[in-house]
Amino acid sequence: MAMVKQRNLLLIILFALLLLQFISAGASPDTNIGELGFQAINSIKIENIEAHIKYFSSLGSRVDGYPGYYSARDYIITFLKNLGYNVTVHEFKTVSPIEEECYIELEYGRRIEAHALWPNGLIQPSNTPAGGYKGRLIYVGKGEMKDFDGKDVTGAIVLMDYDSGRNWLNAAKLGAKAVIFVGTGRYDRYEALEKFSMVPVRFTRVYVDENTGSLLKELAAKNARVKVYSKVSLKEITGYNIIATLEGTSLKDQIIAISARYDSWSVVPAKSPAAGEAIGISTLLELARFFAEHRPKRTIMIVAFSGHWNGLAGARAFARDVLLKKPFTSGELKIYSFVGIDIGDENPKLSVLYAGYGIRFIASDRISGYLAPVELRFTRNSYLYSKTSTGKTLFEVLADTASRITGRRFTSVEDFVRWDIVSQDWWGDQNYPYMLDTEPLALANVLAYSFKTAGQRNLWWGNPFNDFYTINFDNVYVQALTIAVHLAGLANDETLSVKWEEKKPSRFTTLYGYMVGYTILTGETMKINITSGWYSPVPHALVRIYPQGPYEGAGWPFSYLLLYSDDRGFFNVSVGPIYSTPTWLFDAWIIDENSGEIVAATDQGPLYGKSVTKQGVSPITGSDHVIIPMFDCIPVTVFDVYDPAFFRTPAMLDPRQPFTLWLDTVGVPKIFNFNTKAEPYFYGYVYLRWEPLAVFFVQPGVKATFNFYFGSLDYPGLVLVNTSEENTEGFGFLINRPIIFNLTMYQYTKDMLNLVRGRYSRLSSLYVRNPSIEKGLKRAEMLFRNATIHLKNKEYDKAYSELRQALAYISMVYKRDLMPIYSDAGLTATLLLLISIPAVAIMERLFIHKEGRDRFIATIMIGVAVFAVLYILHPAFQVMTNTVLSMMGSLLTFLILLTFVVLLSETGKVIEETSIRILGKHRIKGTEQSALQISVPLSIELMRSRKVRSGLTIFIILSIVIALTSLTSASYYSEVMYFSYGHYSAKAEKPSILIKLGYGVPPFSILHPETVNLVKSIIGNYGVVAPRAWYYPVYSNRLGHTYDIEGKNSSYKAVAILGLTAEEVVKLEIESGSYLASALNFNETKLKQLWKIKTLSSSNIVILTSEQAKSLNVSLGDTVRILGMNLEVYDILPSE
Incomplete structure (x- = not known):
């Protein structure tokens, strides 16, 4: 009984302890957090952040390797040292395009x-x-x-x-x-x-x-004449990550790390003021000042990253060289949170993210549980709920401050920060690609995540202009205050508990149903040595490593990591494991420093290239090794790579999420050796289906042709074979110097015209006709002649208008009408040959009937006669590329079949004899085969003895066959047909055409700009082409599908944005009775003039409905903010 009481007492104590632990986990942080957060709100100065941004944007360019980059590094180091931080510099290697000299000489x-x-x-x-x-x-x-x-x-x-x-x-x-x-x-x-x-x-x-x-x-x-000179080198430079630590007052071994990047990117690397990109690092420096003045309980680590735009090179190196070594792996120092700051100015609201487009580390659904110690503070028990000494919560203090700064209302914590660390829709409400410097750290199993502006667009990013005066510092200020409050809580909250053993930096391990850590990928850049039969190293090759996106590309250019192999051709890099990151792809290049040309490329050939080596890696262990085969090459550039059937690229990349495709159809380039008509042993190419150009890499001295296949691999849609009117099959292109096919569309059209003309003339000479081919060829020839005249007159727009139509005609004629005839001819010839072989043997028995050597000679003579008759009568044998080879193939096929029959017969006999020997005679069988063997020769002998009857029977059969084939043959052809496709209820003052493929959707749900150009080419001056552009938010089931339109102290959620041409806008204004049309008495001329004036002076205008205008409290001429742009309200349409 006493033992039972003791056990019950023990259970009660354990339950009480568990309850106490649960209550403590859900309890508010200690009241001191409120005061620290209040201090943060009062201490952060937007003037300091603005001053930092102004300095960074004044440095000219902070692209890695440029003078401004080193000035920014020195500025950060000096600033942090002056605050009392212990500063160290972590060096790493990265590759950057360094401009050595560039000028224009008059x-x-x-x-x-x-x-x-x-x-x-x-x-x-x-x-x-x-x-x-x-x-x-x-x-x-x-x-x-x-x-x-x-x-x-x-x-x-x-x-x-x-x-x-x-x-x-x-x-x-x-x-x-x-x-x-x-x-x-x-x-x-x-x-x-x-x-x-x-x-x-x-x-x-x-x-x-x-x-x-x-x-x-x-x-x-x-x-005037000028000279342009430019010298740019892709150099391996030393990059610098700046690490500064401030020891905590009590929890010294527990670290809250805060990071931002200080480098920048511009499409003009030597000019990159990038004020918008400096917001994150400037906010980080202001937070560093705050913690230096209000030292927290936990140790603060400030990390200023660089190498961001080279595949997160700096953050990757930091994870490899710093985090995955002592004291962080041994537990002497424990990272409780690694928080990145990557904010803009377009919104006061923050989003917390862990995944991005850099390495695309996407964990399983358990990621939220993995980050639960921090998630708890952001969602269920935000530090914003902490009480201050005034009795207000930090949220109330922050809301009052933010409202005073921005003039907007803040009614909930969700107005300040949202937790977006989930596996579903991990991009939150980000409508544009982004990379986080915390991605490599999260992959290393660290509690790493980043603050990012909600709905951040960085509209002015990447340009050689100073965007300092476009920054909305009010939004920056509110975000900085929100971050400061949360970091103050994380740095001082003693109730924050992290199971460090589960969340320590890890090189490679499996946790929570997914893999984390890094695989060390070693590799070699090599060329095949024909003499030794094996590969030789290629030193100092430029290597690209990237996560696979659509169609063998990364999709986002900055996901590529560039590095150089060493003097032995070796390189090593850290990549993520399978299930947590995509497959990793790689290639290698040699660029001649003097000429600037690519002189060695990745070999994709069938013998020694990537066809026989690893094309990518999906690591399942902590190490892997690859060989990148290379070969000496000459580049060949082609333009206008469009599918002629629709005049669009075969794929279209979603600019909001560049690992997905809006349009995804077949588009395959192929290179052939002209002499062998086969794939070359060594070749390479770079072709991304969403770009209208390609570069082939060919061995010097090879005579090559180039094809592009769209929709299917049956026949090419574009060919480059170097034809002439005399040689319609082409000469091929001798590759002995770099080639750029200028006016490639002209070359496509010329080659395909000559191919169709030559091959169809051969068919028509043999009485094979097709109306579709004749009509299409005639139309294409006329358009091509017109294009040639326009080009001579330097009327390029008209020339391309004619070429688009000509190429569409001739390509479809080639694929749809001409080549199927050739294929049918080949199949028919093969069938005739297979029938003719036994027929020749039977005819010898029927008409000549010799034995021995004479029989063999007679059979050969009959076969020659039969094949001669077929060659004369049937066009297939004259249009086939190699009739003799076809005959030999058919004969071999027949002999192989005969061999199989004999083999099976003899095998059956052996099996039968064996079964009889073992079991005795035990089954009854017929002699069908023997009857067949007797009936065929007997029938022939009977036909020989009854010549008249046999002759009459053969004559009747021949007559029927000839009648059937001569009088009932038919051929298909294509024609443009016009028909009604339903009715549109709105009145049409002028004839209108809606271009669609299928009911309810445009062609494959997407309309390519080049398709619009084709339509304009066809319509010409007979009408107006008015395409519409719909712009939708990025897909998210969690957050809905809306854009925020900001007006006067209010906002409106729009589900899409519609772009219209001037013609449609004016018509819409008049028909709807818009505010502006009413004010101008519905005068179409005045509306067009006003539209022209507005668009010439500024394209930043918008048309709203009356409901939208009312919600936004705006009228004509007011300004609203959409997608980071300030737009003038040009007109308001009645909502109905």
């Missing part, structure tokens, strides 16, 4: 400063030859094809406005030597990303400021 010798743009494919610098490029200067404005009309582009230096999108490709494919971008003051992140391609095309691009551009425009008007 005719009279004056040199003007210019700056090179970011390397194409990250590996092809924007270089010129040693002597530079000389040419006539032409100005083309926005670089649309019509802007080139009347100008001699071949060999010219093109002057183009910076806000021209990707139109520099127009200059490249028309034969320009280089393009000079002129600063215009109008820029955004899209302009920056459009100024380089992830395909390593060799084309020089430089940038000059607006004042210099004005001078060059004057010179272009005078047809």
Whole structure:
């Protein structure tokens, strides 16, 4: 009985202890947290943050390796040392494009400063030859094809406005030597990303400021000649991570680490003020000051990262060299939280994230449980609920302060910070790609996450302009206060409990159902040595390592990590394991320092290339090894890689989430050796299906042809075979120097026209006709002739308009009509040959009936006669590439079948004899085979003895067959048909066409800009093409699908944004009875004039509905903020 009481008492005590632990876990942090948070709110000074940002943005460029980068490093070190921090510098290796010299030289010798743009494919610098490029200067404005009309582009230096999108490709494919971008003051992140391609095309691009551009425009008007010189080297430099520690007052072995990056990126690396990118590091320095003045209980570690834009090189090196070594792995120092700061200015609200697009570390659903010790403080028991000495919670204090700063209302903690560390929709409400410096640390099993501005867009990022005066410092201030409150809590909250053994830095282990830590990937860059039969090392090759995105690319350019192999061809890098990161891909390159050309590339050939080595790694252990095969090469560049069926790229990348595709269809490039008609032993290419260009890498001296397959691999949609009217099958291209196919669309069209013309003429000479081919060929020839005339007259826009149509016609004729005839001919010929072989043997028995040698000779003679008749009568044998080979193949097929029959027969006999020997005679069987063997020869003998009857029977059979084939043959052809596709209820004052494929959706749910150009080419001057652009938020089941539109002290949630052309806008205003149309008495001319004035002065205008305007409390002429842009309310439409 006493034992029972003792046991019950023990159970009660244990239950009480568990209850106490649960209550303590859910209890509010000690009241001191409130006072510390209150101190933080009062201590953080936005003036200090602004001063830091101003200094960083004044350094010219903080791209790794540039003077501003080192100045920023020294500034941070000095600042932290002055605060009393113990500062150390962690060095690592990274690769950066270093501009050595870049200028434009005028005719009279004056040199003007210019700056090179970011390397194409990250590996092809924007270089010129040693002597530079000389040419006539032409100005083309926005670089649309019509802007080139009347100008001699071949060999010219093109002057183009910076806000021209990707139109520099127009200059490249028309034969320009280089393009000079002129600063215009109008820029955004899209302009920056459009100024380089992830395909390593060799084309020089430089940038000059607006004042210099004005001078060059004057010179272009005078047809002046200039020289462009650019020297950029991809150098391996030493990068620096700055580590500063401030010892805590009591919990000295427990660390709260806070990080931000101090480098920057610009598409013009030598000009990167990047004020927006300096917000994070400036906020970090202000927080460092606060903790220095209010020393917390836990140790504070400040980390200023760099190498961010080279695949998070700095953070990766920090994880490898610092975190995964003592004292952090031994427990002498325990990281309780590693908090990154990567904020912007577009929103006062914060989002807490752990995953990004850098290494795409995506854990399982258990990630939330893994981060539960910190999540508890953010969601269930935020430090914002802590009480201050005034009786108010920190939330109330912060809400009052934030409302005073921004003029907005803050009613809940969710208005300040949201916890987005979940596996589903891990990107939260981020509508653009981003990378977190805490990603590599989270992968190393550290409690690492980052503060990021909710809905951050970084609209002005990546450009060579100073965006300091675009920053909304009110939003920055509120975010800094929110971060300070939470960090003050984490640094002083004694109830924060972390099971360090479970969350210590780990090299490679399996936890919580997923793998964490790093695989050390070692590799070798090598070339095959034909003499030794094995690979030889290639020293100092430039290696790219990247997480697989769509179609063998990373999708996001900055996910690529660049490094150099050593003097033995070896390299090593840390990558993530399977299940937690994607497959890791790799390639290697050699760039000639003098010419700037790629002279060695990754071998993708069938014998010694990536076809027989590892194409990627998905590590399941802590180490792995790869060989990257390389070969000496010459680059061949092609443009206008569009699927002619729809005139679009076969894939379209989602710019919001670059690991997904909006459109995903087949698009495969192939290279052939012209002489062998087979895949070369050594070759390579870079082709991303969402980009309209490709670069092939071919062995010197090879004669090559190039094909592109779309939709299926049956027949190519584009071919480059170097045809002529005399040799319609082409000569191939001898690759002995770098080739850039200018006017590639013209070359595609010419080659396909000649191919179709030559092959169809061969068919028609044999009386094989097809109306579709004749109509399509005639139409394509007419369009091609027109395009040739336009090109001679330098009317490039009209020429491309004709070429698009011609290529669409001739490509479809080739794939849909011509080549199926050739395929059918080959199949028919093969069938006839297979039938003819036994027929020849039977005919010899029937008509000649010799034995021995005479029988063999007679059979050969009959076979020759039969095949001669077939060759004359059936066109298949004359259009086939190799009739003799086909005959031999058919004969071999027949002999193999005969061999199998004999083998099976003899095998059956052996089995039967064995069974009889063992079991005796035990079954009854017929003699069908014997009957067959007797019936065939007997039938032939009977036919020989009854010649008249046999002849009449054969004659009747032949007559019926001839009648059936001659009088009932048919062929299909294609024609454009017009039909009604339903009705549209709205009145149409003018005829309208809605372009669709299928009911309810555009073609494959996406409309490509080049498809719009094709439609414009077809419509010409007979109508107006008015495409619409819908812009949707990134997909998120958790958070909904809305954009925030900010007005006067209020906001409105929009589910999408619609972009319209001027023609549609004016029509919509009149038909809806808009506010502006009403004010102008529905005068269409005035509306068009006003629209033109507004769009010429500024494109930042928006049209709202009356309901939206009322919610936002705005009227005509007021300003609203959408996607980080301030837009003027141009018009208001009635909501109904």
